[in-house]
């Protein structure tokens with residue numbers, strides 16, 4: 504008994520336990536990003552959309568998106584204006600707990616503006632999402648997003664890029 508005590512002092516045992524438990528909060532998912540993609544562009548096109556499905560574990564909101572390929576990135580919503588569907592920037596996108604929020608053509612989307620070069624199918628666009636969780640705690644999530652061809656029949660019913668003209 505006394506020998507055991509000397510090998511594993513109480514303080515050290517406590518430390519080992521702390522280290523084992525530490526990874527749990529560190530890996531707690533901020534937000535799950537499913538099926539992200541960016542619509543490819545043609546030469547001289549300065550604007551395109553990024554789409555994905557976001558699921559947050561707790562009450563959160565997407566407050567900012569950044570990307571090195573774009574001078575400006577905005578979060579957009581589509582809204583009827585009379586008989587015309589228009590998009591406009593929103594300050595944040597609510598992510599209710601456990602609910603999948605879809606960013607898709609014709610709906611919410613991330614607008615990549617001021618593109619520095621054309622985006623071709625097969626390119627990868629790094630995005631940094633800032634998500635504000637409970638207690639206004641902000642965390643960033645990096646995701647590498649594949650570019651799909653401009654006219655590709657992409658995932659959830661992608662349509663031609665015309666709806667993204669400003």
Ligand SMILES: [Cu+2]
Nearest residue numbers: 579590612614
């Ligand atoms: Cu837009």
